[in-house]
Amino acid sequence: MAACTVYTTQSLNSTCSISTPTKTHMGFYQKHVVFYSSSKKTSKRSASSAVITCSADTQTVVIGLAADSGCGKSTFMRRLTSVFGGAAEPPRGGNPDSNTLISDTTTVICLDDYHSLDRTGRKEKGVTALDPRANDFDLMYEQVKAIKDGISVEKPIYNHVTGLLDPPELIKPPKILVIEGLHPMYDQRVRDLLDFSIYLDISNEVKFAWKIQRDMAERGHSLESIKASIEARKPDFDAYIDPQKQYADAVIEVLPTQLIPDDNEGKVLRVRLIMKEGVKFFSPVYLFDEGSSISWIPCGRKLTCSYPGIKFSYGPETYYGHEVSVLEMDGQFDRLDELIYVESHLSNLSTKFYGEVTQQMLKHTDFPGSNNGTGLFQTIVGLKIRDLFEQILSSRAKTLVEATKA
Numbered sequence: 270m271a272a273c274t275v276y277t278t279q280s281l282n283s284t285c286s287i288s289t290p291t292k293t294h295m296g297f298y299q300k301h302v303v304f305y306s307s308s309k310k311t312s313k314r315s316a317s318s319a320v321i322t323c324s325a326d327t328q329t330v331v332i333g334l335a336a337d338s339g340c341g342k343s344t345f346m347r348r349l350t351s352v353f354g355g356a357a358e359p360p361r362g363g364n365p366d367s368n369t370l371i372s373d374t375t376t377v378i379c380l381d382d383y384h385s386l387d388r389t390g391r392k393e394k395g396v397t398a399l400d401p402r403a404n405d406f407d408l409m410y411e412q413v414k415a416i417k418d419g420i421s422v423e424k425p426i427y428n429h430v431t432g433l434l435d436p437p438e439l440i441k442p443p444k445i446l447v448i449e450g451l452h453p454m455y456d457q458r459v460r461d462l463l464d465f466s467i468y469l470d471i472s473n474e475v476k477f478a479w480k481i482q483r484d485m486a487e488r489g490h491s492l493e494s495i496k497a498s499i500e501a502r503k504p505d506f507d508a509y510i511d512p513q514k515q516y517a518d519a520v521i522e523v524l525p526t527q528l529i530p531d532d533n534e535g536k537v538l539r540v541r542l543i544m545k546e547g548v549k550f551f552s553p554v555y556l557f558d559e560g561s562s563i564s565w566i567p568c569g570r571k572l573t574c575s576y577p578g579i580k581f582s583y584g585p586e587t588y589y590g591h592e593v594s595v596l597e598m599d600g601q602f603d604r605l606d607e608l609i610y611v612e613s614h615l616s617n618l619s620t621k622f623y624g625e626v627t628q629q630m631l632k633h634t635d636f637p638g639s640n641n642g643t644g645l646f647q648t649i650v651g652l653k654i655r656d657l658f659e660q661i662l663s664s665r666a667k668t669l670v671e672a673t674k675a
């Protein structure tokens with residue numbers, strides 16, 4: 270459902286300015302929008318205007334999800350969409366190579382669509398897709414802002430099959446817009462539009478193991494070419510992608526296990542959910558006692574564990590100068606139905622009923638990471654996003670009721 274009724278046939282493909290909303294009647298407000306478009310032939314800009322009417326309970330909430338390529342963004346998005354119910358699909362009747370996924374509640378756009386240089390252009394200029402110079406942050410900002418303000422946009426498409434920039438597709442404002450990709454928190458203007466942000470921090474060892482699994486086993490690439498591609502991306506990854514984790518409200522860090530000495534297989538994982546304190550509408554999950562430092566081995570009569578077992582830890586830490594709470598799981602589950610035992614010891618999960626985390630995990634046993642902390646923490650973050658969304662809606666509704674009383 271669109272966030273606003275837009276009384277114009279125009280959609281945004283260049284820039285627009287929107288006035289501060291004025292209240293009209295119960296639950297609704299109006300904004301004056303000025304559209305600017307420029308003609309390529311004459312280089313002239315022209316302006317036209319429209320009034321849009323929005324209902325406060327449908328304003329778009331914007332979530333940012335950052336990670337390098339092949340680090341589990343799509344899997345995370347499938348888990349998030351599942352929390353809201355319904356399946357996510359590419360826009361109907363649109364470009365078959367569209368990167369967008371739409372469900373009843375969420376629209377996920379891939380920021381690769383804001384590459385300003387196509388594959389050949391990057392090669393000619395000698396820049397990678399991770400380099401900000403290969404991306405159009407002005408357009409990204411203008412379009413995410415427009416959607417947040419209830420205006421449809423004509424978003425470009427980067428075609429991963431051909432490596433070309435395809436004609437744009439129409440994106441209507443959803444209830445929740447997720448912007449996923451390499452740079453959702455790179456540009457401060459875009460960052461400031463985010464209601465919540467997540468960074469998937471996959472250590473080099475694990476990234477390599479996953480790449481081999483996918484690109485070698487499923488896509489027929491050679492070990493040497495995978496190594497070369499990781500090495501070639503690394504300087505730009507370190508310069509432009511990795512630093513974004515300092516801005517994230519939640520980071521899912523994936524590391525090799527500490528339960529097996531010198532493990533280099535990358536199959537058993539140690540996963541840390543780093544949750545920033547003091548974020549509006551987000552209260553970190555905790556184990557046993559909020560704010561304490563806890564170490565817990567749940568294996569025994571109630572949880573079956575084969576070698577090397579499972580270890581949970583929880584406690585306060587500092588992360589890039591911010592106070593955070595960290596929940597850690599090292600190891601993997603033998604029997605996913607027994608996860609309920611772990612779930613019953615976690616608090617602040619924002620579930621709607623007892624056992625919802627376990628139920629979500631059991632729904633998707635075929636997704637990668639379903640038996641370890643990656644799947645568990647992605648599911649928990651999905652539930653926290655649902656909770657954040659509901660809190661934002663109810664806070665807006667309260668503000669409106671108060672405003673209409675005044």
Ligand SMILES: Nc1ncnc2c1ncn2[C@@H]1O[C@H](COP(=O)(O)OP(=O)(O)OP(=O)(O)O)[C@@H](O)[C@H]1O
Pocket residue numbers: 336337338339340341342343344345479480482483637638639643644
């Ligand atoms: N939690 C996990 N455990 C094990 N392997 C995983 C996990 N998450 C992802 N992978 C591996 O990484 C591959 C890529 O995952 P996914 O498609 O979710 O990542 P992505 O960031 O969306 O990738 P891309 O940006 O390249 O499309 C999967 O096919 C799988 O092999």
Ligand SMILES: O=C(CO)[C@H](O)[C@H](O)COP(=O)(O)O
Pocket residue numbers: 337338339381388398399428429430432451
């Ligand atoms: O890092 C990436 C984003 O996930 C891709 O490498 C980037 O989008 C370029 O795409 P392609 O390799 O198809 O030219």
